[in-house]
Amino acid sequence: MGVITELSGHTLLVTIDRPEARNAIDQDTWDALGDAWRRAETDPDVRAVVVTGTGDRAFSAGADLRAIAEGGYRTEPDPVRDPWGFAGVTSHDISVPVVAAVNGLALGGGWEIVLACDLVVAAEHAEFALPEVQRGLVAGGGGAFRIAEQLPRPLAMQLLLTGERISATRARDLGLVNQVVAAERLLPEALALAERIARNAPLAVQATKRIARSITRGTAVADTEHWMRSGTEVTRVMRSEDAREGARAFVENREPVWRAR
Template identity: 35%
Template structure:
């Protein structure tokens, strides 16, 4: 599969998607969003892949934002469509993917870049990373879920401050706020992220998919998270992963989960 703006590397059960527009600091444009959707959709149905990592090319930026030149002259209606389509095909799509998606943030994650990282299930960043939502300095607001996910991660008050000031925060500040899980050196970022991915793939893919669904339900006003958890918990009992996991435990051996295969 050939792409214009992204690269895909598969290593055993881990797939790494690299946004590859270094001349634009990996800014998101329509092509990148569509290619991300295609890649993620393909990897989700690939039974050999259990974890997906998203990162940026080079050492300066994960994603420095959206490609402003592409929408600077948009009308209000075009702006609505831009946000709606982007959320549907990439940001919400990532959040609800049945496989874990980890953001490996290797530099600037601004605007759409931070929104992309926040859509992932969790974030690991290099110590040179800078994060922020500078949209109000351009006369617009975050449109790819930033006003929703940032308060979920850092709280309403701090999210309001970060959005209103259009300021950037450092990797350590982001960790202190709970926006990111870990901070590493630039050199260790991908290897560290891969080690966490390796821990994940030891566990049941079907149970992980159910856990993602249950956790996400807590943030959906139209759903009762406890009820979703009860249903997902019960459904696990009917899976081959549950049979293998409990059998392996009783036999005192490591499980070999069939997962989605």
């Protein structure tokens, strides 16, 4: 299914397991991640979550562009999973704190998964980018507005409009990452951070997170206006020739030819 889950004490470890595709998100992985978030919210034994990727190359390269090019995503609506957002995570608000353990590249939707988490521990070699504009796409999984909320506008706009990568150290200096650690210490440090959270009173921790992130219990989505605006723009762009060209160019390993239509 592309995802491995393991309960360690009161921490649910969620691992994106598609190393052959740089842990890119196909439909099965999307659904399995959403199901893991649902388990975290409904299982009283889960008091914290750590999400990471298999291997040391990539946390996640984001959406599987080959699946996009080949029509590999669900075409019929799923009334339960669709509101959970990209990867079943980006608009799936849960009260349990989530720590991202970034073990390599976090690109596009991969970084959007990280931005949906509460705390971030990154390996020294990790890199971050929202390169959607380089492929004729839009950072529609919350990346565009979450980066703009967390950074001064000029910095946010540079990252969004160029799609350029930044290092783990740069991300930490910008306040986007809590800790940068050696690769071999990544998972132990992330799990230790989750355990420090899990030792506290779970109801108090969850209520504190809901207050801090403006989550109303029982609703699927916070930031409603942001999501509505984002959804409108993403739908318009995804219908364009350029969006199809970006995916084709990636699969064919060539530079895209944009037509602005």
